[in-house]
Amino acid sequence: MKNFFQRFPDALIRIGAVFLLFISAVLLVRFIIPSSLKNEKEHVDATIERETSRPVRYAGSDVCADCHEEYRLKKEGYHRNLSCETCHGTAKEHSENPTEIKPVLPKKREACALCHTYNPSRPTGFPQINPVVHNPLKPCITCHNPHDPKPPRVPQECQACHAEIARTKAVSPHVQLECTTCHVVPQQHKITPREVKASIPAERSFCGKCHSKDSANKETPKIDLSVHGEKYLCWQCHYPHMPEVE
Amino acid sequence: MKRRKFIEKSLTLLAQASVLGGIFRNANAEPKDYDASKHYYGMGIQINKCIGCGKCVEACKEENNVPKEPFFFRTWVERYVIKKDNSVVVQNIDSRIERSLEVFAEKDTLRSFFVPKLCNQCENPPCVQVCPVGATFKTADGVILVDANRCIGCRYCIQACPYGARYLNPETGTADKCTFCYHRITKGLLPACVEVCPTQARIFGDVKSNASPLARFRRMNKLHVLKPSLNTEPKVAYADLDGEVR
Numbered sequence: 042m043k044n045f046f047q048r049f050p051d052a053l054i055r056i057g058a059v060f061l062l063f064i065s066a067v068l069l070v071r072f073i074i075p076s077s078l079k080n081e082k083e084h085v086d087a088t089i090e091r092e093t094s095r096p097v098r099y100a101g102s103d104v105c106a107d108c109h110e111e112y113r114l115k116k117e118g119y120h121r122n123l124s125c126e127t128c129h130g131t132a133k134e135h136s137e138n139p140t141e142i143k144p145v146l147p148k149k150r151e152a153c154a155l156c157h158t159y160n161p162s163r164p165t166g167f168p169q170i171n172p173v174v175h176n177p178l179k180p181c182i183t184c185h186n187p188h189d190p191k192p193p194r195v196p197q198e199c200q201a202c203h204a205e206i207a208r209t210k211a212v213s214p215h216v217q218l219e220c221t222t223c224h225v226v227p228q229q230h231k232i233t234p235r236e237v238k239a240s241i242p243a244e245r246s247f248c249g250k251c252h253s254k255d256s257a258n259k260e261t262p263k264i265d266l267s268v269h270g271e272k273y274l275c276w277q278c279h280y281p282h283m284p285e286v287e
Numbered sequence: 288m289k290r291r292k293f294i295e296k297s298l299t300l301l302a303q304a305s306v307l308g309g310i311f312r313n314a315n316a317e318p319k320d321y322d323a324s325k326h327y328y329g330m331g332i333q334i335n336k337c338i339g340c341g342k343c344v345e346a347c348k349e350e351n352n353v354p355k356e357p358f359f360f361r362t363w364v365e366r367y368v369i370k371k372d373n374s375v376v377v378q379n380i381d382s383r384i385e386r387s388l389e390v391f392a393e394k395d396t397l398r399s400f401f402v403p404k405l406c407n408q409c410e411n412p413p414c415v416q417v418c419p420v421g422a423t424f425k426t427a428d429g430v431i432l433v434d435a436n437r438c439i440g441c442r443y444c445i446q447a448c449p450y451g452a453r454y455l456n457p458e459t460g461t462a463d464k465c466t467f468c469y470h471r472i473t474k475g476l477l478p479a480c481v482e483v484c485p486t487q488a489r490i491f492g493d494v495k496s497n498a499s500p501l502a503r504f505r506r507m508n509k510l511h512v513l514k515p516s517l518n519t520e521p522k523v524a525y526a527d528l529d530g531e532v533r
Contacts, residue, residue, distance in 0.1 A: 077436070077437075078437065081421070084421075084434060084437060085424055085426070085434075087436070088424075088432050088433075088434040089323075089426060089432065091435075091436075092432055092466060092469045092470055093469060093470050093473050093474075094470065095351075095470040096470075097350075097470060097471055097474065097476065098349055098350050098479070099346060099349075099471075099479045099482050099483065101476050101482060102482075122485075122486075122487055123485050124482050124483055126346075126482060126483055127483040127484075127485050130349075131350075155340050155341075156338055156342075156485060160338075160339065161393050161396065161399055162339060162366050162367075162399040162400055162401055163339065163401075164335050164336065164337075164338065164400075167338055167486070
């Protein structure tokens, strides 16, 4: 091999090496580097193609309505805006092969508690319970139908829904007062709580019945309604379920 | 005579060929059922509706093969707790680990809420500007995509994103981020997080459309975006956003 190279002058070998390098560079750019790395449009198209061809796993609840009766029931209840797959998990495969692949059936308490456990960061008005004291260990579905969730019977006491308020009031100076002392509760509020609301006192004189200085009630702290915070309603400063003490 | 016949035949052939060719051209030029230039996507997030259940995070991981470990997210939910001394505590709500985050003393709390976050699909995306190999780009419908074949995993875009929306996928070694579920929205489906959100805290739609849930959301709410001072012009708008949210 060495003899073979010695037959040519040095300069020729060098120029040959440079020439070979050039040829291989051209071949590399032309044939080996994929065109999607060189052409901007091809690279964009190839990526979009790859992204759009990824498999869909959540089918969307319109698909469920085609076969499942429960969908109609759900549409009437409080869960009407809930997608089926929120609780039942991905269903694309199930919709393509309904007999063999089944979506999950969440039957444990944890499944409901995920959304309905009391958490102070949750928006007020969202139905929340404390799973430790709310029928512990009983699966939610023994009393509530998840497709039409509502209390199993019309609640007798306010505490059934307003447990947080009841607990707060229980350690406050207002513990002796019934809820209905201050709130007028229409019967319909127990059935459709968000459509028909209980009243809240709309006049200063209402609190003044006990707290104004000429009140007959001897036990309560008194103020002069004519000079104390005149343009505000009492509950705009004082939280009536836990009025400040001293 | 012979020449006339030849001319006649060749003319008819030409006519036939041009008709056939026209048909084939039309078949090829038939537009695909999805035209990216006709859409421009955006998202709305109503903070007062988010209950922090983490279903969106779960669904996103399921749909997009995001690693299940608790530090890889395309979308995530933060809990803000603002204390009476004005200190702010931010926690990442993760559905898969330790749900019952340390219960804070409600008495010290001024206000508390959840903030879902994801890639803002910026109008002026810093991540696209910094990519040294041009692997990430904005599509005609306004979504920022990453070409996993071109990405070299240098993490520069992860550093550049002011919203922390990108992560390095340990399985591919490339940068990954929310694509608004590009494979779903191009088929007319909703992104997985929007599909499963139980309270409709997330609203997805076309900015160009005059009648869509997003159009209504943008009309009915006072909107704000994250870090507007950076001029990234996010396409994810927040309603009821607190000033402490960064």
